[in-house]
Amino acid sequence: MSVSEAAVPGEEVGRVKAKDPDIGENGLVTYNIVDGDGMELFEITTDYETQEGVVKLKKPVDFETKRAYSLKVEAANVHIDPKFISNGPFKDTVTVKIAVEDADEPPMFLAPSYIHEVQENAAAGTVVGRVHAKDPDAANSPIRYTIDRHTDLDRFFSINPEDGFIKTTKPLDREETAWLNISVFAAEIHNHHQEAKVPVAIRVLDVNDNAPKFAAPYEGFICESDQTKPLSNQPLVTISADDKDDTANGPRFIFSLPPEIIHNPNFTVRDNRDNTAGVYARRGGFSRQKQDLYLLPIVISDGGIPPMSSTNTLTIKVCGCDVHGGLLSCNAEAYILNAGLSTGALIAILACIIILLVIVVLFVTLRRQKKEPLIVFEEEDVRENIITYDDEGGGEEDTEAFDIATLQNPDGINGFIPRKDIKPEYQYMPRPGLRPAPNSVDVDDFINTRIQEADNDPTAPPYDSIQIYGYEGRGSVAGSLSSLESATTDSDLDYDYLQNWGPRFKKLADLYGSKDTFDDDS
Template sequence: MMWAEPADHQLSIKDLPYTGVHSKKQTKEHMLITGEGAGIIFVIDDKSGNIHATKTLDREERAQYTLTAQAVDRNTNRPLEPPSEFIVKVQDINDNPPEFLYENYHANVPERSNVGTSVIQVTASDADDPTYGNSAKLVYSILEGQPYFSVEAQTGIIRTALPNMDREAKEEYHVVIQAKDMGGHMGGLSGTTKVTITLTDVNDNPPKFPQSVYQMSISEAAIPGEEAGRVKAKDPDIGENGLVAYNIIDGDGIEMFEITTDYETQEGVVKLKKHLDYETKKTYSLKVEAANVHIDPKFINNGPFKDTVTVKISVEDADEPPVFLAPSYIFEVEENASPGVSVGRVHAKDPDAKNSPIRYSIDRHTDLDRYFDISPEDGSIMAIKRLDREEIAWHNISVYAAEIHNRHHEAKVPVAIKVTDENDNAPKFTEAYETTVCEKRQSNEPLITITAEDKDDTANGPRFIFSLPPEIIHNPNFTLHDNRDNSASVIARRTSFSRQMQDVYFLPIVISDAGKPPLSSTNTLTIRVCGCDGDRISCNPEAYTLNAGLSTGALIAILACIVILLVIVVLFVTLKRQKKEPLIVFEEEDVRENIITYDDEGGGEEDTEAFDIATLQNPDGINGFIPRKDIKPEYQYMPRPGLRPAPNSVDVDDFINTRIQEADNDPTAPPYDSIQIYGYEGRGSVAGSLSSLESATTDSDLDYDYLHNWGPRFKKLADLYGSKDTVEDDS
């Protein structure tokens, strides 16, 4: 217990519960304290002046408190002296154990590390005052992990304690480290942590084959790249230290086989490199080496990091397909050769010991037009059609060879057939040439340069020879110059031409090739005579004739004739329209009448065929359907069911109603605005004859003699209409 001192003194209180600090006073005045914790943690006895702590003090929470004490009058509370400041410092005791930063640590160290190799440093802390006593003085020690590891007492550094620790023997270690305060002496507090230490791998082990000989087998029918078997050397190392590469270093099969590394399974894969033949060699031997890819120089003195093994491979016999003597064939045949000409011969054999007979055939997918055929027995190929090099220069076909006794075993070989050229195409113009020549030529340059083409090969084509036919070689108009570069120039011999005399010239040109024998053709060059005025060229012969051959008076006369002709045509059409047509046509042919009234412009002559009145002249005829002629129906219209043919005694009124009903129900006919008027008198008319021949009126203007003469004709006309009221002959 300490006494309270004036402000310039410090009082220390041990962190014991309810310990009082006393301050002796000479007077009996009233004492008050203020400051940190006053009235809560610290209280003062106003009679004795003793300061008491009301609760346990913890230095780790607060190391010191600052208080102010003052004496006041008990009655008036007036200060009797200046205030005094006290600092209460909490003295430390060892009440906190050491604590590590982490509850668990993880560390790695390479296997086979030297003794004393640093692994990891662990650190602990103590909340007690490190400046007072040994409460915060820590000492580290290892509780678990001996004899493999040790720890430095003052620093907490963990180090290896045994040499040549092998990861393959034990990979992970669990170490417990303790930190104790009070310098590690008796009575100190302690804390622990766990450290997991893993040994990392180093390449300290070579690969090893588990056996000395591997046996494998493969069929002679296997193709290159096919797997024969696998070998595996074991390496206890991991990661890149355990990677193994395989190589064939010796053996009689080093040319026939190869080995690759499967890095996923760490196996060596033996594969076929060339085709095998059981009849030639039945077994092969290989010496295979397995070596680490990455080698640690520290362990290179431990010995070679590799191992070898013997691999024996047996070849199994197989029924092999035929084999062609050549991988491909190229033949030549002349074009236009007669069908049946020989092209060439392919040959295949059975590689098996039994040597089965072979049959040959052409793959028709490669010879769709069947230009060729092959002898099944000996493989001779022949052309069965005439070949045209200009149509197909190369024919690429495929030929099959199969064993007679096993059709499933077959071989295929490509055959290329070249069609050699024959001079069977004459040269011709590369295009339809046409040029012009001015009436008044201003230059002696060629009119045009022409070229030729030949479908034949170069040996039978160019160079081309251009010439004029012998019969016109000395013509006075044009000449030809062979440029000797497979082109020729056409030159005009005259300086002037006349379109009136001749406006077009056709110049024949003979072109010959260099074939043996040479072929030639005659091609025609069209040359038009044109009028040239600067850059303007006119090649119209009609315009030229009008301008050059006719005078102004002649042109006026021609125009006047044309005008007069037009006036005559107009007058003729007008008079024809004013001419009245007779009411009755007195031809002995079929009599028809069709009066059509339009309220707009109609369809012309087709409208006159809108209705056929031939049925009206014979009511006894069949009431069949007559299609419209003024339109083109979209589909055939059939008569509506229920409309029966008119009987012999049909009345014209019923007949017309029937026709109207058909027209109304006809979906193929548009509703034309027309009026159909039929001039017809039916049978048995109660009105009698409407003829005026029997009229008693003598004042009529009718010429009865005329009617008398025409009476029989009216009678015939009435008979045609089918009327019983005939016109009587007054004669």
């Protein structure tokens, strides 16, 4: 038999079978492993359908550790006839050889996990540690190492692919991250599918690179008093410090004043030797009118190697207090105002200022409203003479290019308005008692008829003068009534037809007689 070193527990290795000459091949037989060097790695069971012994793997085997095993298997009858018990024993043994076959296995790390250390602020390229893996196969293929970048997104580390040495790529800060966890892959160079993975934890060792600072934004208060009042033994404020470094680099903080003001006449600092200190006043007689705020520099040092220190500023205010030492006010301005003006007077002054501001705002608003523009907007101007002349066409004869009735009545937009400057027809009868002249026309009736038509026409303008000027021109029988050409010598106006309009127009006919008549009279 043979078994691969890649086989898993429970996998069948092989079978054995025993024959009973008395009851035939269908007799009931049981199998057991009674001896051998593989009793802990293999087991045997009975297949009652085929009466075979099935050898199975109990634990994984390793070709590189042991390549062959030997088992002593016993087969026995299940049912023995008492009449033949003296002919026993009714069992037999056989030796089973099992060979272990080599398989291509992934590399194996020498340790299930690794822990390395590196100091913070170490230069790039500092060696952190090494991981080591080998190929368990007999071929002993070379190994290649890589870092799982999903566990090192900031790329703090690099690894030598040949020997597994891990190095830093940039300085590390313990105050940001004290532990870094990455994973390293080991794969066979000739078969990248065979790879193993191991976790690596890297601890960043602390270096004393942070100076201690105030643990909180402290502020002290002192009551103003006279020179004869005894000083209090209570501290104005108790301060403590905080350090981002590890406690190994700052077991105790030391508080003091800077050397240049070690003999400060106003305040002093007493170290309590328990990482706290008290600030005390050296004198009395503080006054808000002279100085209401003091800035006291305090030096804090740690116990690291080398020690780190920083200068922090403590603010101390001079305040007004009651007889029991309770704070009333810490502002010098408020103290001065209280001496001369009451709260009611301050409120009254403030109210007057607000009223004056409101009056000024109202006055400015009214002045702006009065300054209205003198120019009338075009949509508010009801005069239409400018619109008429701006929209004229190519002269008086171009009367159909623009219809003014469209601007006056929307009903005239879609319809066509015929010209009404036609010559009156000779269809009117003369009035009784008058002798009609040849080709005479009753002008009175003609004018009344035209007036009535214009009044009843919904598309006509609301005034007659615009209607007459809108449709008169050189194309009309009546001609132009414009006086622009009256002074010209080449006027071609002809008023001879006035002679045919009767006695009422005789005066006009004499004034505007024919050109030949006028020349003869002159």
